Amino acid sequence: MKIAMIGTGYVGLVSGVCFSDFGHEVACVDSNPEKVAKLERGEVPIFEPGLDVLMAKNVESGRLTFTGDLSKAINGAGAVFIAVGTPTRRGDGHADLTYVMAAAEQIARAATDYVVIVTKSTVPVGTNAKVREVVAAANPELDFDVASNPEFLREGAAIDDFMKPDRVVVGVETERAGKVMEEIYRPLYLREFPIVTTDLESAEMIKYAANAFLATKITFINEIAALCEKVGANVKEVSKGMGLDGRIGKTFLHAGPGYGGSCFPKDTKALARIGQEHASPMQITETVIKVNEETKRRMVDKLLDLCGGSFNGKTIAVLGVTFKPNTDDMRDAPSLTIVPAMVGGGATVRVTDPQGRREGEALLPGVAWHDDPYTAAAEADLLVVLTEWNEFRALDLSRIAQSMRGKRMADLRNVYTLEDARAAGFTAYDSVGRVAGAAM
Numbered sequence: 001m002k003i004a005m006i007g008t009g010y011v012g013l014v015s016g017v018c019f020s021d022f023g024h025e026v027a028c029v030d031s032n033p034e035k036v037a038k039l040e041r042g043e044v045p046i047f048e049p050g051l052d053v054l055m056a057k058n059v060e061s062g063r064l065t066f067t068g069d070l071s072k073a074i075n076g077a078g079a080v081f082i083a084v085g086t087p088t089r090r091g092d093g094h095a096d097l098t099y100v101m102a103a104a105e106q107i108a109r110a111a112t113d114y115v116v117i118v119t120k121s122t123v124p125v126g127t128n129a130k131v132r133e134v135v136a137a138a139n140p141e142l143d144f145d146v147a148s149n150p151e152f153l154r155e156g157a158a159i160d161d162f163m164k165p166d167r168v169v170v171g172v173e174t175e176r177a178g179k180v181m182e183e184i185y186r187p188l189y190l191r192e193f194p195i196v197t198t199d200l201e202s203a204e205m206i207k208y209a210a211n212a213f214l215a216t217k218i219t220f221i222n223e224i225a226a227l228c229e230k231v232g233a234n235v236k237e238v239s240k241g242m243g244l245d246g247r248i249g250k251t252f253l254h255a256g257p258g259y260g261g262s263c264f265p266k267d268t269k270a271l272a273r274i275g276q277e278h279a280s281p282m283q284i285t286e287t288v289i290k291v292n293e294e295t296k297r298r299m300v301d302k303l304l305d306l307c308g309g310s311f312n313g314k315t316i317a318v319l320g321v322t323f324k325p326n327t328d329d330m331r332d333a334p335s336l337t338i339v340p341a342m343v344g345g346g347a348t349v350r351v352t353d354p355q356g357r358r359e360g361e362a363l364l365p366g367v368a369w370h371d372d373p374y375t376a377a378a379e380a381d382l383l384v385v386l387t388e389w390n391e392f393r394a395l396d397l398s399r400i401a402q403s404m405r406g407k408r409m410a411d412l413r414n415v416y417t418l419e420d421a422r423a424a425g426f427t428a429y430d431s432v433g434r435v436a437g438a439a440m
Contacts, residue, residue, distance in 0.1 A: 004073040012083030018162040020064035027073035039066040047328040083120040093269040108138035145177035150207035156326030167194040171203025211267040217252040225255035225433025235433025255433040257334035258295040260323035265332040296337040311345030317380040320387025328355035350376040381406030388413040397424030
């Protein structure tokens with residue numbers, strides 16, 4: 001089948017590449033000529049493991065193309081996916097649907113034959129019904145259906161998630177649209193991956209409910225971690241004991257500096273707003289948002305304590321600034337709260353991150369970038385592990401401690417232990433949800 005993918009951001013590009021690998025003919029559309037030119041040269045604008053190889057393979061096969069010409073991409077397509085951004089709207093926390101509705105109108109004006117217009121972007125409940133209205137108003141003669149097909153891709157593991165999903169969610173209104181979506185996902189049907197076919201509104205809600213629940217698990221364990229520090233418990237043991245319960249599960253129970261990224265912050269705010277608009281407050285989700293911000297500020301307090309109550313004049317080495325490992329995404333990363341607090345307090349901050357510098361240079365002004373942890377830590381007063389990249393999991397801690405002036409460590413991802421830090425020569429160590437080892 002011929003498919004058009006509008007938008008070559010994270011979701012659009014990964015989805016377009018993977019659909020082409022299913023054997024479909026995919027045209028990825030973007031309004032930015034420079035971006036299209038880069039993609040045609042084989043340059044991937046995001047960091048996602050394996051995406052460059054898979055993209056090159058399908059471009060070479062002729063199944064994957066990039067264009068700025070929407071009409072050309074849509075011509076003959078059985079389905080057109082909308083995968084544009086839905087950023088949080090300033091002032092009210094709702095998802096901004098400007099780009100979605102603009103894409104819907106453009107599709108309506110360009111399409112001439114029957115087509116299924118599929119919303120891949122994360123959108124509030126009721127959006128696909130509005131898409132239908134926009135398309136019908138723009139082209140009353142067009143024969144079309146709308147479908148909702150939310151994405152569930154983890155940054156850093158997106159290709160595997162697409163090819164071997166926990167489930168695929170498809171919201172449709174007609175049997176005809178359902179048949180088109182079944183053909184698109186035929187390789188997954190054949191391998192018996194779960195396909196949930198439902199109505200438009202339920203498909204839209206599934207996405208928000210899933211992300212809000214995962215954000216809640218993260219925030220819950222971070223609150224438990226704060227209590228563990230007060231009572232002398234070890235949150236890693238608590239997480240393990242909880243996660244072995246099949247009703248709870250072990251994923252997303254790792255204490256840390258709070259969630260970030262492109263999905264959880266935006267989607268929890270949008271769900272809270274949807275609840276408010278329908279007089280059905282999402283009180284748990286609203287609390288999750290509040291507690292997550294408090295968790296980030298609590299991390300700043302930890303670092304401040306390790307610096308003797310003041311950042312002024314201190315040199316601090318930060319390992320990792322992306323919101324999670326295996327991505328270059330800085331959106332709503334805890335580092336965007338924590339690092340500016342240190343810089344604003346008068347600290348000299350040295351940063352190293354395997355992929356974060358491209359976005360981080362603009363988002364974290366006033367820091368010095370280094371190529372590796374050892375140069376970043378030299379003569380530092382405090383070492384902060386902020387993102388758990390594999391490169392930071394097996395450091396020569398003795399070498400780092402010997403090079404430092406302050407020999408203090410804040411392990412905000414619980415990568416190491418108090419015993420590791422003590423053996424390496426650190427004089428103070430703190431983590432999340434475990435008893436601190438200040439003045440060891």
